[in-house]
Amino acid sequence: MRKWITLLMTLLVGCGSYANASNLGQVTLEAGYRRDTINWRHRFPSSDPVASSNTRFKDLDIFQIGVHGRTTLGCNVYVRANAYWGWVLDGDYERSVGAYFSPDQSFGDDNFKFGFSDKNRSTIDDKYVFGIGAAIGYPFYFCDCTMILAPVLGYAFDEQNVRLEDRGFNFDNDSYGCFGSGDGCNNNCCSRTFVSRWYGPFVGLDFDYNPWNSCVNLWAELEYHWGSFKGKKNNFDGFNFFDDRNHSSHNATAWVFATGLDYDLCNCWTLGLSVKYQDWSANRHRKHNFSGDDYNEFSCCDRIRTNNKWRSYAINVTFGREF
Secondary structure, three states: OHHHHHHHHHHHHHHHHHHHHHOOEEEEEEEEEEEEEEEEEEEEOOOOOOEEEEEEEEEEEEEEEEEEEEEEEOOOEEEEEEEEEEEEEEEEEEEEEEEEEOOOHHHOOOOOOEEEEEEEEEEEEEEEEEEEEEEEEOOEEEOOOOEEEEEEEEEEEEEEEEEEEEOOOOOOHHHOOOOOOOOOOOOOOEEEEEEEEEEEEEEEEEEEEOHHHOOEEEEEEEEEEEEEEEEEEEOOOOOOOOOOOEEEEEEEEEEEEEEEEEEEOOOOEEEEEEEEEEEEEEEEEEEOOOOOOOOOOOOOOOEEEEEEEEEEEEEEEEEEEEO
């Protein structure tokens, strides 16, 4: 046992001396293509919906720039941080709504329902996305200190801001019974905006490998996020069917994976390629407060269910410098 302890202490001291001598870090600039899909789904009641809406932003094409840095401080601290900004170039917007009601028992069929549904589509060509994140951890060194594994704890914030010209749905007191794009509806186009925010802490594992001190460096980051989601719709009137303009959830989770390859050019400059994938989801069940006699058919225990999802993948060309 004493021999094993001596060997372990020797390895730790050797790696620590190497890390203190090198104290390497890297800062890279990123530019590339990203594609997002965002989905807001709303049901009431959650068990057997009589009203539902689905808002989807599909195939958002984004040009993105960013900065990413990581370093080891001595042999006991590993730090990294990133920030990005992107412009929405193109994308598809789809929204569908439906309402179905059960008549009284005189129809003789408890499963019989009647109602309506409609869909609307538009093209997205404006607004932006941005985000920041940071993490700190403890590095473990392997393979003569050319490989680092670092468990990390961090925090991240991401926002998608989308604007489009949309006729929307019109189902209000001024045009009761009117929805969709019929001739009898008042369907003046207007600019509508959607904002999605995803934020919270995460735990992860970072990997960095420079095999045989060559000109190629491979890195990867795996994260599990938990936190909150907030969504906001601006300039929406009329037909909502219990679908609030503001969505929120404190039950957001995600898996995020990023990896990249850097090639040393000269004088500590690097050129590389990186990819990143994110898969977020947020759910919420809540009671709805009714007023008046119009909704007496619903129970006090009926709940509204919202599901919000965001998936994203990006590919970037990187240009960095080691120090």
